[in-house]
Amino acid sequence: MALKIYNTLHSKKEVFFPLRGNEVRMYVCGVTLYDELHLGHARAAVVFDVIRNYLEYKGYRVNYVTNFTDVDDKMIQRAKQLGITIFDLAEKFMNEYFNQMQRLGVRKANYYPRATQHIKEIIDLIKLLEKRGFAYCVNGDVFFRVKKFSNYGKLSHQSLEELFAGARIEVSEKKEQPFDFALWKKAKEGEPSWESPWGKGRPGWHIECSSMAMKYLGESIDIHGGGRDLVFPHHENEIAQSEAATGKIFANFWVHNGLVTMDGEKMAKSTGNFLTLAKALEKYSGEVIRYFLLSSHYRSPLNYSENSLKEASSSLDRVYTLLDRINKEISGATSFKKKIPPKIPPMISKFEELSNKFIQAMDDDFNTPAALSAIFEMVKEANLILEKSISESSRVTLLEVSNKIKKLGSILGVFQGKKEKLNQKTEELLKILIEVRDKLRKKREWDLSDEIRKKLKNIGIQLEDRKEETEWRIQSSN
């Protein structure tokens, strides 16, 4: 089955194949380290984490690079506010980034290049552009000559004329054309700066990505990603710079995730309309947030609401409840204490079908909502089996299903392991409590046994009185 990916460059889904053998080289624009992350950043990180996982599942070796912007106007301004250097500022938010990403279950990229650590490469690239006539220096600033790059606008599907029509761009008398953009910015008094052929200064925003992507992944890469809001001007400018410099296609596939909204409006620092990831993580587990982020297609806008996270939590619970039940069933924690017979062939055709449905959905431009629905259909089928009397072969099937759900879930980064476990003593204690409660129930002392159940529920332990015995499970902490 062929994987299709929507390519912003051509506004359609295209069959994916890597440029070079089995290796996929993927660069995703990361964050500027000047402030806290919000759910929008989390979405981009999770989406591309899933894309990477799925590419690996398909058998590709993925070289994944995502950058940190650690010098720009905002960095400088913020550092000044706080009375620290931009390097301290970067350090602080980088630590937060890794911390929170880990909680979201986002795997580490192969490289996290930073602009300030690639000044030499950036200068070299600008020099090359200058040599080829695509860059001009005005008084210590260096700009890219957009007019000379005939393909300008191919990503955002707008011509320069169309862009001019709505131009709100600041007119600078230094620039030859309003859409020319800075490759190198002359240092102002007291700003961090580096020596360059054009005098002291720092890189413009777009150039770092071109330069670092090419350094770590080569002049032509397979996938370049980021949020939709980066299409113009950031990615458009990256294409212009890179392709002007090398004469080669910079990236084969341009992949953009939709934005997270709140009350229907884009989540953004600048407007104050945002929920920080830290805040969200105080209330919900990383997995719940991750599930929420994958509950709609990655290119659609995703509206955050308190309720949407609660729904994500409940949905996740449904899967975990099943996984727990199967686990207990298999391990003999229930009244059925038989061993798994190794040789009985499992009846898994229905589950194979659903597994294929999952893969087909993912093949179709990473359709995670459709993929998740296949998981839920598995959950239902498995529950059906559990409702009937358990046979040896059905026990094998259940084990298969459980493994399948975890395996497929690992692509999405959900349904893995879980969550709190009780320590051994606590678990023994709980069992004693359940035993005693059982005696009460046999004596029909409902008030007291209900009180025990209620109080346990209050601390997050749900008792379920089944026919044979009482089971317990830890409720998700949301």
Place this chain on the structure above:
RNA sequence: GGCGGCAUAGCCAAGUGGAAAGGCAGGGGACUGCAAAUCCUCAAUUCCCCGGUUCGAAUCCGGGUGCCGCCUCCA
């Protein structure tokens, strides 16, 4: 103003020509001492509206309406 996208049940969300997935919430039923979990069942007789193409359209075409994004830093 220019470019692009979206509009599917109370909510979230798949489906892009042939009987409208899935989740959450809710109603009814089974199970239970009662719950919980689970199962069964109900829930869109206009898939934003109006035309058109077709044997057949949520799905294609044309025209509206509404919302969103980009055109400025932004995941």
